[in-house]
Amino acid sequence: xxxxxxxxxxxxxxxxxxxxxxxxxxxxxxxxxxxxxxxxxxxxxxxxxxxxxxxxxxxx
Numbered sequence: 001x002x003x004x005x006x007x008x009x010x011x012x013x014x015x016x017x018x019x020x021x022x023x024x025x026x027x028x029x030x031x032x033x034x035x036x037x038x039x040x041x042x043x044x045x046x047x048x049x050x051x052x053x054x055x056x057x058x059x060x
Contacts (some may be wrong), residue, residue, distance in 0.1 A: 013049075024037045
């Protein structure tokens with residue numbers, strides 16, 4: 001797999017931010033409740049944290 005020129009933490013944060021924006025825009029377009037966005041954000045933060053911890057463990 002090709003290594004990204006960005007640090008792992010920045011790459012994970014950018015993907016999380018993009019995903020949350022995508023979910024928020026889709027929720028707005030389809031007039032979905034805000035709780036969907038909040039739950040996705042919470043899930044994304046925990047998933048991003050787990051990814052960051054495992055990538056940190058694999059590099060050391």
